[in-house]
Amino acid sequence: LAKTTQPISMDSYEGQEVNITCSHNNIATNDYITWYQQFPSQGPRFIIQGYKTKVTNEVASLFIPADRKSSTLSLPRVSLSDTAVYYCLVAEGDDMRFGAGTRLTVKP
Amino acid sequence: EAQVTQNPRYLITVTGKKLTVTCSQNMNHEYMSWYRQDPGLGLRQIYYSMNVEVTDKGDVPEGYKVSRKEKRNFPLILESPSPNQTSLYFCASRPGTSSYEQYFGPGTRLTVT
Numbered sequence: 001l002a003k004t005t006q007p008i009s010m011d012s013y014e015g016q017e018v019n020i021t022c023s024h025n026n027i028a029t030n031d032y033i034t035w036y037q038q039f040p041s042q043g044p045r046f047i048i049q050g051y052k053t054k055v056t057n058e059v060a061s062l063f064i065p066a067d068r069k070s071s072t073l074s075l076p077r078v079s080l081s082d083t084a085v086y087y088c089l090v091a092e093g094d095d096m097r098f099g100a101g102t103r104l105t106v107k108p
Numbered sequence: 109e110a111q112v113t114q115n116p117r118y119l120i121t122v123t124g125k126k127l128t129v130t131c132s133q134n135m136n137h138e139y140m141s142w143y144r145q146d147p148g149l150g151l152r153q154i155y156y157s158m159n160v161e162v163t164d165k166g167d168v169p170e171g172y173k174v175s176r177k178e179k180r181n182f183p184l185i186l187e188s189p190s191p192n193q194t195s196l197y198f199c200a201s202r203p204g205t206s207s208y209e210q211y212f213g214p215g216t217r218l219t220v221t
Contacts, residue, residue: 034209044151049209087150095153096210098143100150101150
């Protein structure tokens with residue numbers, strides 16, 4: 001299963017766009033890329049899933065280059081309530097393993 | 109309301125006293141998983157189940173057992189808990205192979221003294 005690497009932490013300000021990049025150099029052909037958000041003492045919450053190119057939903061966009069060795073989660077116009085840990089996962093079949101995550105702090 | 113429920117939410121127990129944490133989902137999902145979360149170690153998968161009577165080990169299965177006799181339930185059993193199993197536990201479910209959108213329960217905070 002491909003190992004993922006993300007920045008440990010990031011800071012931003014309200015209203016800004018935030019981009020969190022995840023590296024997954026050993027991603028396999030059938031793997032999907034998934035992102036989750038977690039608030040303290042709560043279970044993670046699914047944000048978005050993609051395989052290639054760009055995926056957009058009501059809360060985020062996911063950009064995946066052609067080689068799929070990395071992916072970027074884009075959060076438009078963040079607010080204080082977006083302060084959380086964001087996890088990138090590479091999912092293969094039945095296996096879903098969380099990495100260390102990126103702690104995003106949004107400041108006023 | 110679609111949800112994953114866990115019970116109990118909080119539990120303090122002593123070393124060696126068998127316990128079960130229940131997990132139930134009402135979405136008819138095929139896949140269910142158990143994770144533990146510890147400071148500095150993130151979320152680690154304990155066991156997962158692809159369907160009734162089909163389970164497999166995750167990253168940290170030692171000291172745990174699971175069963176999947178019904179599609180909706182996936183209990184986590186600690187036969188002889190030890191202090192190193194003090195942790196925050198999450199149960200999750202997802203529809204099947206086409207989706208990696210997992211739904212997580214509220215968590216169970218377990219303390220073993």
